[in-house]
Amino acid sequence: MLRFTGCCHFRQRLLLSTLSGKAIRIDDIRAQDQSPGLRDYEASLLRLMEKLTNGCLVEINETGTSLRYRPGIIICGSGLVHDCGSSRSIGYFLEVLVLLALFAKRPLSITLRGITNDHVDPSIDTWRTVSLPLLRRAAGLDEAAAGSLELKVVRRGARPGGGGEVQLRVPLVRALPLVSMSDEGMVKRVRGIAYSMRVPPQNANRMVDAARGVLNQLLADVYIFTDAAAGPAAGNSPGYGITLVAETTSGCLISAEAAATTGSKDAAGSAAGDEPLVVAEDIGRAAAQLLLDEVARGGVTDGTHQGLLLLLAALGPEEMNQVRLGPLTPYAVHTLRHIRDFLNVQFSMRTEQQSGTIFLSCIGAGLKNINRKVT
Secondary structure, eight states, X not given: OEEEESSTTHHHHHHHHHHHTOOEEEEOSSTTSSSOSOOHHHHHHHHHHHHHEESOXXXXXXXXXXXXXXXXXXXXXXXXXXXXXXXXOTHHHHHHHHHHHHTSSBOEEEEEEEOOOOSSSOOHHHIIIXXXXXXXXXXXXXXXXHHTOEEEEEEOOBTTTBOEEEEEEEOOOSBOOOOEEOOOOOEEEEEEEEEEESSOTHHHHHHHHHHHHHHTTTOSOEEEEXXXXXXXXXXXXXXXXXXXXXXXXXXXEEEEEEEEESXXXXXXXXXXXXXXXXXXXXXXXXXXXXXXXXXXXXBSSOGGGHHHHHHHHHTSXXXXXXXXXXXXXXXXXXXXXXXXXXXOOOOEEEEOTTTOOEEEXXXXXXXXXXXXXXX
């Protein structure tokens, strides 16, 4: 049994514990806080794990500051429904969902309800336009399987009321192929989507104009769609934001986003009070500047997706997997430590002085889907 302390990277520990079959114990979960123990979104993630697996064991002490988790068999299946709550957005749960579902016994089809867009977790638009295409490429899904990897937005939902709904479908794989992504290429076009919920639809157009004002100075091929949700499709709270994606000549996708919502909550789930909506033009300019910063960092993906790509490389075959990333984020550093602890896989790093990017290579764990039915 592996032992950890503290609440950091809770979902990644659960994910790697389930994939590797190693039980874990986590102590001192916010033991010094005024409100100690697990938060409601962490308890919701545990309930989701129980829905996806068969035979998992969860033991929590009376104060919620200590947890023992023994993984079960990954089953998944169709017709599943889960309410993600209003403390964290649906994007918080998706990384666990998509990676577990690849190694399940049955293909996953699940409906998730909650917050779709906020400033804390990657939004549904980022997952739909960047994360899933990255997964298709790294997982080597053929056209038929790639078509069954789908994220459909039924309703949008902003903080604090939520009310959003998405449908996720994930196919099965026998094993992940070799991951070799070292050519970052040059940016050739930028696409994006500006959305608004329960606010005048002109906000979306104002964000588009502000973002284009920054990006068109460097690139002509910029096109940003607008999605002004209204009625039941707009969720329960007002909000708006923009997601931008830069596509390179080598097929790499680099994303950045910014969002404005009212009544937001911090990552720990404590109320931060009603925050005024930021001016739409500021949101557009901020997202465009963040995108330029991500492109300047270099690498085949942005900082938000570094951890996901490293996990895919570590779960790959027992061959030399290699990726090229910009300066590592703190989350990516902790991902490397967890990969070492759970999978016994270590990365070698080589920095390219000219670009400042890092080449990371490893011999994968060669994880195979032993739960999949033999046909």
